[in-house]
Amino acid sequence: MLDLIRRHPLGFTLAVLMHVAIVLLMIFGLDWLNPPEIQKPTGQVVQARLVDTEQFARQKEIKHKTEKRQTEQKHRQEEKKKEEKKKEEQQRREVERKKQLEIKKQKEQKKKQAEQKKKEEQRKKAEAEKKRKLALKKKEEEKKKKLELERKKKLEQEKKRKEEARKKEEAKKKAEAKKKAEAKKKAALERKKKEEAERKRKAAEAKRLADQKAREAELQAQGAAERDGRERDSVTAAIKRKVQNSWLRPPGAAGRDLQATVRVRLNDSGSVLLVRVIKPSGSSAFDRSVVSAVNKADPLPMPKSPTLISEFREFTFIFRPNK
Numbered sequence: 339m340l341d342l343i344r345r346h347p348l349g350f351t352l353a354v355l356m357h358v359a360i361v362l363l364m365i366f367g368l369d370w371l372n373p374p375e376i377q378k379p380t381g382q383v384v385q386a387r388l389v390d391t392e393q394f395a396r397q398k399e400i401k402h403k404t405e406k407r408q409t410e411q412k413h414r415q416e417e418k419k420k421e422e423k424k425k426e427e428q429q430r431r432e433v434e435r436k437k438q439l440e441i442k443k444q445k446e447q448k449k450k451q452a453e454q455k456k457k458e459e460q461r462k463k464a465e466a467e468k469k470r471k472l473a474l475k476k477k478e479e480e481k482k483k484k485l486e487l488e489r490k491k492k493l494e495q496e497k498k499r500k501e502e503a504r505k506k507e508e509a510k511k512k513a514e515a516k517k518k519a520e521a522k523k524k525a526a527l528e529r530k531k532k533e534e535a536e537r538k539r540k541a542a543e544a545k546r547l548a549d550q551k552a553r554e555a556e557l558q559a560q561g562a563a564e565r566d567g568r569e570r571d572s573v574t575a576a577i578k579r580k581v582q583n584s585w586l587r588p589p590g591a592a593g594r595d596l597q598a599t600v601r602v603r604l605n606d607s608g609s610v611l612l613v614r615v616i617k618p619s620g621s622s623a624f625d626r627s628v629v630s631a632v633n634k635a636d637p638l639p640m641p642k643s644p645t646l647i648s649e650f651r652e653f654t655f656i657f658r659p660n661k
Contacts, residue, residue, distance in 0.1 A: 345429070
């Protein structure tokens with residue numbers, strides 16, 4: 339409260355004076371509007387009194403207007419007081435806001451200064467650390483350089499010593515190698531003569547064996563071809579006989595020289611997988627009878643030779659009755 343009075347002394351003075359004026363007005367105004375009543379005498383009064391109604395009405399109206407004016411004035415004063423109080427509160431808030439902003443600004447400034455100071459300290463510290471590391475690195479590099487020079491010097495001396503030893507060892511090895519090479523060359527010539535003689539002997543023997551195997555293979559192939567040919571003819575004849583025995587002459591085929599070329603597909607055991615007329619006889623009844631005969635003859639004879647089995651997996655033959 340005291341802080342508010344110090345900030346707004348003029349407003350506070352005006353408010354006090356206004357309250358004093360209102361109190362004085364209420365005290366003296368009410369006495370003027372309400373004159374003192376005339377004491378009525380006690381006892382019976384026979385005398386009548388004449389009342390001025392117009393004056394009474396005017397007094398009542400004046401009183402009403404005065405009360406209304408006082409009420410309005412009081413309301414205005416209260417509104418003014420509220421408005422002044424509101425303005426004072428706004429001013430106080432504005433002052434407080436500015437104060438807080440100033441405090442915040444000062445804090446931020448201090449924080450910024452502290453951060454800048456910290457960054458500067460860190461920078462200086464980093465710079466000092468960098469210089470220290472550079473000095474240490476330089477010292478280490480000088481030390482390494484010195485050690486490297488010593489190492490190279492030792493390596494050079496060791497290399498020179500090894501080179502001299504190598505040359506001596508190389509001269510000794512060359513002499514031994516020359517001696518060994520001469521002995522090896524002599525032994526190689528002897529070995530080459532023996533190997534050439536052995537190669538010629540083996541070549542002659544291999545030629546003899548190859549000629550012998552070729553003759554035997556030729557004889558075997560010739561014998562196998564002859565056996566396969568006989569077995570092929572035998573199996574083909576057996577198939578034709580079995581189909582002929584299964585064939586039933588269809589009506590209309592009697593006395594006609596008919597023949598049909600048939601392609602047959604078998605499995606390894608001779609079972610019929612497919613029968614198809616690839617060259618018809620000209621008679622559909624005859625062609626169907628041939629297909630039916632092949633199916634009735636299932637399974638058909640198969641050769642025993644592995645080379646012929648693949649031939650008879652799918653083969654073609656001409657069917658002519660009784661031929």
